[in-house]
Amino acid sequence: MKRPRPVLRGLPPLTATPTRLSFPSAHTSTSVAATLLYSRLGVPVFPLIELTAALAYSRLYLGVHYPSDVLGGAVLGTSVGLALRSALREQNRPDLNGARPS
Numbered sequence: 001m002k003r004p005r006p007v008l009r010g011l012p013p014l015t016a017t018p019t020r021l022s023f024p025s026a027h028t029s030t031s032v033a034a035t036l037l038y039s040r041l042g043v044p045v046f047p048l049i050e051l052t053a054a055l056a057y058s059r060l061y062l063g064v065h066y067p068s069d070v071l072g073g074a075v076l077g078t079s080v081g082l083a084l085r086s087a088l089r090e091q092n093r094p095d096l097n098g099a100r101p102s
Contacts, residue, residue, distance in 0.1 A: 025065045025073030028056045032077025033084070040085050 035048040056074065059065040065073075 022065055023069045023072055024076050025056070025059050025069045027059055028052075028065075028070050028073030029077035029080070031055050032074050033081035036078065036081030036085055037088075040088065 031052040035045070035052045038048055039045045056070045059070055060067060
């Protein structure tokens, strides 16, 4: 979806952006997906969730995304993260003899 970035109170965003497109928030997508993948490694999840939430909020604060852009990014990141977790889990599943794939 090609939607221009927001203009809040007639002011430009507080930071530069590589494109003029807004939806979805790529920063939010990648940070949510990374949080899901790092949690699979046993990394403590709560600090990652806090950082992800702060990053998502910063996109709104800086004026480079609408709330729906951030929500769309979170949904996309969750979908990708869960799909990758599932794929990684499938790769590590032992065969019928109990051996792990090489």
